[in-house]
Amino acid sequence: MADGQKTAGGRTGEELPKTYDPAAAEERWYRTWETRGYFRAVPDPARRPYTIMMPLPNITGELHMGHALNNGVQDCLIRWQRMRGRDALYQPGMDHAGIAVHVVMDRRFAKEGLTRFSLGRERFLEETWKWRKEIGQAILGQMRRLLLSCDWERSTFTMDPAYYGAVEECFIRLYRKGLIYKGKRMINWCPKDQTSISDLEVEYVEEQSTLYYVRYPGADGGDGVVIATQRPETILADVAVAVHPDDERFTKLVGTQVIVPIVNRPVPVIADRRVERGFGTGAVKITPGHDLLDYEIGQDHKLPILIAFDPHGTMGDLGGPRYQRLDRMEARKIAVDDLRSSGVLVREEPYTTNIGRCDRCKTTIEPYISDQWFCRMKDLAAPAIQAVRQGRVRFHPGRWTKFFLDWMEQIRDWNISRQLWWGHQIPVWYCGCGEMVASIERPKACPTCGGAALTQEQDVLDTWFSSALWPMATLGWPDETADLKYFYPTSTLVTARDIIFLWVARMVMFGLELRRDIPFTDVYINPTVLNIEGRRMSKTLGTGMDPLKLIERYGADSLRFALINRCTGEQDLRFSEKMVEDTRNFANKIWNAARLARLHLEGHDVPVAPPQAVRTLPNRWILDRFARTAADVTAALEAFEFHTACHRLYEFIWSEFCDWYLEMAKVDLDGEAAAETRHVLGWVLGRTMALLHPVMPAITEEVWQALPHEGETIMRAPWPEPPAAWRDVAAEAAMAEVMELAGALRGIRAELGLATQPVEASLHFDGADGERVTALRPYLAHLVRLDLSRLPVRGLSEHGRFGISTPSGRGRIEIHVEAPELRAKARERFDKQLTSLERDLAGVTRRLDDPAFAANAPAEIVAADRARSQSLVERRETLRRYLADLAPLRPA
């Protein structure tokens, strides 16, 4: 199907079924594209690169609607830029997703009564690799079903050997630069997953709790002080009571000792400005082992640290045998009982508070003191902030810029170590002598003592530490490969807002630190997919939808369009299956337009070159509309306004092309303009497929292939950029006239119930040039299904008439339908029109009569109103004339 291809090749019109079958076409074309290597991207100095790094899906489960949307948008951009001649790389891959996979595996093991600890590290990793293989295959299959044009040969997994090496290299560079340190700090601890997590992985949920007011008696036998706490079980680890230094209620107590209930331990009363005087009683118990603020206060006051429970949340021996081995939540109940029975529980009140929960497993997080690795963020953040401020990295929609900057400006150090097994083991080696060496390979000997028995750090890195390298490591970093030189920095990152801090920010920081360049120039934040009630789609809530099911029912093209069509940028996306069904209907509409085209193009020589100097009104008009549509769609995509692009395409195809152009073209397909019309019809439809291809890849290829075309795939067809000269204002005006006349006549027909009745009609004009009217007549006749051909062009009917006119510079076209028995209905219709017209006219007149309006409004607004007023007056005269004509018949 190549060279100078001029006939509508392929199958015959009869073979095309009445409804489009997406499954077959999608499967067939996807395989063709892939086997022909259309998705491959290799550095080509003759072209400019365009790169999108897919936000790597976690290997935790199947793809959901969020992926369908996110990947759909990316593929849309990639296909568009590829058609524009860019060397387009769509980089796919998957994330090992450390903690998330641990949670999945734990759940699987739990069914067999196992835990990762009972299995041991090695067996656990074996099982997890098996899982990765299975789920990885499934995910790859699903991404193909979405018709993504990724360069699959570059597919990367974050634990591939090369990627693993890049992560280690990154760690070592940052460590040597002093940007990574190890230390005992208070971190967020998940007692279920048995690991620390970063601040961003704690999810705060508002919950009902109780605030307990507890008296700590004075060591001297005095009343002491009453404090308020939500966590009576941590009383066991109290080391002080703190009050505000300026709080006069407690001035006398500062420096004295009070007795901690239950454990009867004397502790000091200290003063610290961080205490809120207004909260509770103004006095707070200090438990440095189990609360971040208390920890900080404790440090400053050199207080000891006591630990009430271990990493599993199990109580230690601080409270004696009564508390030992209890879970912390159980211990709380006992503590309340004990406080109550010893008479120090002064009061309990209901209290709502934010409880921190583990992002992944929802377990209540414990602040816990632990030896961890941290990444120093301030210095990394500064250049990233600058890059965004200077507009080198741009967010779309723009409001996310502030969102990003606000967080970056108050950034805190990042806990990057995890007490997990699935992940990148930290490349640090310990020697018995206390030495610590960062190295990818096991050091032969300890640099300090020469000992050879070095052991590697057991902790692995936070998953996001490795994903932060995604745009670089996939291209070969730390090696300065040809790919890295060519494709980095990448072009557009399309992602969800909930990982702007977790991922986007860290890519920017790492890119600037390690490669001295931003990772991407544009970030498009796609909407969140919600269900129709506006609730988050979630498997656990049962509100999720399976994109694969929708693809089976309606096709990937339809799913893609339905989603991309609702990317307004500002709004989240309430989604329902109905939306995909509607798009399926759109696809079918396209399909049938193609069938019609094939029917008429079959067996004719139809040029593939753009039509030149077309003569008929429909042809001139549709080229004008096509030029406008192409410009609008291009501009919309450039501005990341996907919904605008989709709406324009929908409107052009369904309304302008199918409803108006095709109907009018039918008139010409038999006459002397047939060749020109075939050419325009085939050309416009084919090029429209090119405009739509980024959103609906398969049907557009299918239709394009069935039409006269050049080249072997629509994927490589040039992006439509029609010349400005195709704009045809005269054709637009003439078509506006046709549309108005047709609309009015159809209205009359339908409203008067004339649809099934044959109606006599005549076409009349005063002063208009006959040629123009004659030219429009056959189109109108077809559009409104009236036989106008044999009726006189001039002369009014003797009988009553009704019809419609449209003002034109050169005269007036009127169509009169004779139906004397329907006069009453016609009068009703025109009366109604007159009423609404009078209302409009009154509004305009009021404004024009207001001197303030004339004085203050811009001249063109005033002029437009004048013109409108005049046309309304003319219209009113016409309507009045019709009504006069429709007056009850005089006796004959």
Added chain:
RNA sequence: GGGCGAGUAGCUCAGCGGUAGAGCACCUCGCUUACACCGAGGGGGUCGCGGGUUCGACUCCUGCCUCGCCCACCA
């Protein structure tokens, strides 16, 4: 406690200073040789509420009310 976003036709959403729009749903007519996954026509909105700016406000400012999301170490 701060910040951001949303509240426009029954539903999902555009519009964002100069005549209230789309798709779907609904009602009426039509199996007209591309399409009933269709065609033609029609009904339906005091643009969340109150002030203000303006010749003019759905659109700008300012309060308030609902809803959603993010950030925050008042125990």
